[in-house]
Amino acid sequence: xxxxxxxxxxxxWPVAGSFVIARGAKTYVxxxxxxxxLGGAFGEGEGxxxxxxxETAEGAVAAIMRAADRLAPLDPTEARGxxxxxxxxxxxxxxxxxxxxxxxxxxxxRPLWQLAGLAEPRLLVTAFTISLGEPATMEEHAxxxxxxxxxxxxxxxxxxGDTARVAAVRRGAPSARLIVDANESWAGRDWAGEAAAxxxxxxxxxxxxxxxxxxxxxxxxAHPLPFVADESCHVAADVARxxxxxxxxxxxxxxxxxxxxxxxxxxxTRAAGRELMVGCMLSTSRGIAPAFLVAQGARWVDLDxxxxxxxxxxxxxxxxxxxxxxxxx
Numbered sequence: 263x264x265x266x267x268x269x270x271x272x273x274x275w276p277v278a279g280s281f282v283i284a285r286g287a288k289t290y291v292x293x294x295x296x297x298x299x300l301g302g303a304f305g306e307g308e309g310x311x312x313x314x315x316x317e318t319a320e321g322a323v324a325a326i327m328r329a330a331d332r333l334a335p336l337d338p339t340e341a342r343g344x345x346x347x348x349x350x351x352x353x354x355x356x357x358x359x360x361x362x363x364x365x366x367x368x369x370x371x372r373p374l375w376q377l378a379g380l381a382e383p384r385l386l387v388t389a390f391t392i393s394l395g396e397p398a399t400m401e402e403h404a405x406x407x408x409x410x411x412x413x414x415x416x417x418x419x420x421x422x423g424d425t426a427r428v429a430a431v432r433r434g435a436p437s438a439r440l441i442v443d444a445n446e447s448w449a450g451r452d453w454a455g456e457a458a459a460x461x462x463x464x465x466x467x468x469x470x471x472x473x474x475x476x477x478x479x480x481x482x483x484a485h486p487l488p489f490v491a492d493e494s495c496h497v498a499a500d501v502a503r504x505x506x507x508x509x510x511x512x513x514x515x516x517x518x519x520x521x522x523x524x525x526x527x528x529x530x531t532r533a534a535g536r537e538l539m540v541g542c543m544l545s546t547s548r549g550i551a552p553a554f555l556v557a558q559g560a561r562w563v564d565l566d567x568x569x570x571x572x573x574x575x576x577x578x579x580x581x582x583x584x585x586x587x588x589x590x591x
Contacts, residue, residue: 266341267299268330270357272319275546276572291544291571292319296326296357298365300338305365307552309353310516310543310567322354329358338366342522351496351519359520360552375555378525383555388586389416389441389564397423397430404434411583414439416564421447425459432463441562443469446493449476457486467562469512469539470494480507490539490562498526501534510537512564513556521552528556542567547578547589554579554588 276290291310298305311317329348333341342362349355367374375383390412392403404415415438417431424444431440440463448456448471457468470492472479477494488509495504496517504511511531518524531538540557542550545567557563568574569581580587 264301265334266336266338268296268326268333268358270294270296270323270326270354272323273546275544275574277544278570278572288544293545293549294319294322294326294353294357295548296354296361298338298341298358298361300365301369303365303368305338305361305363305368306548307357307360307362307364307520308545308548309355309357309360310545310549311353312516312543315352317353319353322352322357325349325354326358338362338369342366345520346522349519351517351523353516355519356515357520359522360515363521363552374552375558378521378555380555381558383558383588385585385587386554386557386563386565387414387584388412388566388569388581389414389562390566390581390584391416391418391564391570392431394418394420394427397426400427401430401434404431404438408435408438412438413584414441414562416440416566417442419444419447421449421451424456428460428463428465440465441467441469441564443492444471446470446473449473453480454483454486457489461487467510467539477504477507482506485509488537490537492541495527497523498530501527501530501536505534505536508536510539510561512539512541513553513560514541514543515549515553515556516543521556524553524556528559532559537561539564541565544570546571546575548575550579550586551588554586 274292294309296307311319367377390407453471467488469490474494490510491508492512495511513527515524538560539562540560541564547568550565565586577589
């Protein structure tokens with residue numbers, strides 16, 4: 263009986279310039295790529311380690327290879343179920359889970375969206391991220407992004423001088439929709455006042471204003487703008503626990519640990535009556551391919567990871583007039 267063949271590797275992709283958030287700057291991203299083969303078919307998945315959780319690409323590769331012998335005798339569907347137990351949520355499980363989905367679809371001769379019970383994919387408007395910087399720099403970057411056709415901009419904030427940054431971006435892109443990501447940086451601040459100030463500039467949503475371990479302060483409180491959980495929410499089980507604190511949840515497959523858990527998180531978000539956002543880490547087109555399918559039902563889409571790289575995989579997604587466009591095949 264043929265057995266699953268599993269491999270994994272680290273790839274390094276340079277960032278276009280640098281990518282700056284409240285936690286620091288990155289000039290490249292290391293991703294883990296998992297490959298699975300069976301019966302002449304091959305599937306591949308990509309994950310980006312979440313460094314502030316202590317993940318590394320090398321560690322993710324090691325975790326995948328430790329699980330390989332346990333998964334080898336299983337068929338792809340059984341292996342995908344086993345992966346949910348063998349590996350914790352994170353980049354390793356994401357890469358392997360998505361590789362197994364890819365393999366299943368190819369063995370079945372069906373598109374992945376159909377196999378996963380999702381809507382046929384269409385073009386999506388995606389946010390483009392404006393890295394954290396001085397107001398004048400962010401204004402210029404916003405002007406450039408708007409000229410490239412991005413009508414939805416996501417601003418990285420830091421907790422100090424954020425109103426000036428948002429005002430500057432509004433000057434640079436007066437017609438753009440704006441969402442912001444505080445990256446847990448508003449601890450000890452008047453978060454309601456900060457949000458109200460940003461609303462005056464047309465900001466429509468704020469991601470993760472408080473640290474995940476102190477966001478209970480949001481429970482039952484009125485929000486001047488919708489608050490969306492990012493670092494606080496990883497898996498489907500988090501939604502019920504956080505539903506009184508947030509108006510929406512940001513699904514990132516690297517946090518959830520793959521498409522399998524991502525589908526469950528999206529379903530839990532809908533069941534709770536909350537809004538879905540689908541985001542990504544810095545990644546290539548391979549990394550956002552499964553997320554693009556789940557994002558078909560999202561209110562906010564932030565899948566610009568490949569657009570922030572100096573180069574992407576050949577034949578990957580295209581970004582045109584603010585839309586993310588899948589490969590023709």
